[in-house]
Amino acid sequence: MTLAKSLTRVALATAFLLLIPLVAMQFTKEVNWTLSDFIVAGVMLFGAGLTFVLIARMGDNTMYRLGAGLGVAAGLLLVWANLAVGLVGSEDNPANLLYVAVLAVALVGAFVARFRPLGMSNAMFAASLTYVVVTVIALFIWKPTGAAAEPQVHMVNVVGANAVFAALWAVSGLLFRRAAATGTHSNRQLA
Template identity: 65%
Template sequence: MTLTKSISLVALVTGLLLLIPLTAKLTMANMLWTAEDFVAAGIMLFGAGLTFVLIARLGNNNTYRLAAAAAVGAGLLLVWAQLAVGLVGSEDNPVNLLFGAVLAVAFIGSIAARFQPRGMANAMFAASLTYVVVTLLALFVWPPSPDTAEPQVRLANVLAANGIFAAIWAFSGWMFLRASASSSNQNRHLA
């Protein structure tokens, strides 16, 4: 598929996904999305889709593409969760800004690896480790203040939810590692 067709498909899927909250807004009185929410969601969804298309084109196998999908999905979910409810306490808790370090590690690591599978694996494992460290820092070094924390959210829930996010980054790293192994096996067979 050409790049133009891929971008058009991303735009179409973004539009279709935005029909879900639009339908909810039109049919449910308690749907509180504003025009800015729709624009932000559209930018995030289209940006994630475009990022995936560009990265996936650099890989030469489906394992690489799956790893790229997991990494882009983890990044999208991280940003979405931050904007919607926050990852520690509420979205107003400034300690949540530390999670930007996870995205920075993944992005800078990917650029430094030149999007090669082995380097991408290292970048995603580093992002997963950064996620764990930031979660522990946010919870235990700079705990959320009572005015920014949701009282009904238990520590176990926060740890479990953030553990799932870290696991998605680690899964992406593992898949990039597998893509690296299959790429080197293909190169050996060609030689």
């Protein structure tokens, strides 16, 4: 499939997903998105789709594509959850900004690995480890004060949700490791 066709599919999928809250707004007052909500969601969804298309084109087997898909999904969910409700406490807790480090580790690792499967595996494992470290720092070392302090943070919920996010990065690493074992070559062109 050509890059133009892939981008058209990503754009159509993004538009379809944005129709869901638009239609829901017509039937319930519970869904109340503003124009900026639609713009942010559209940029995030299209950006994630574009990222997946570009990375998936670098590999030549299903494990590589699954690893890319899960890694991109983990990044999208991390950003979405952090913007919506926050990963530690509320979205106003400044400790949530530390999770940018997870995305940075994954992106820098992918570029350093030149998108080769074994290097991508290491980058995803490093992102998973970074996720755990950031969560520990956010929960046990960072003590927000004032309006950002949440007196009733349910520790089990926060740790459980963050463990799932860290696991997504780790499973992506395992999929890339499996792709490396099957001999995926990463010398394909983007266009």
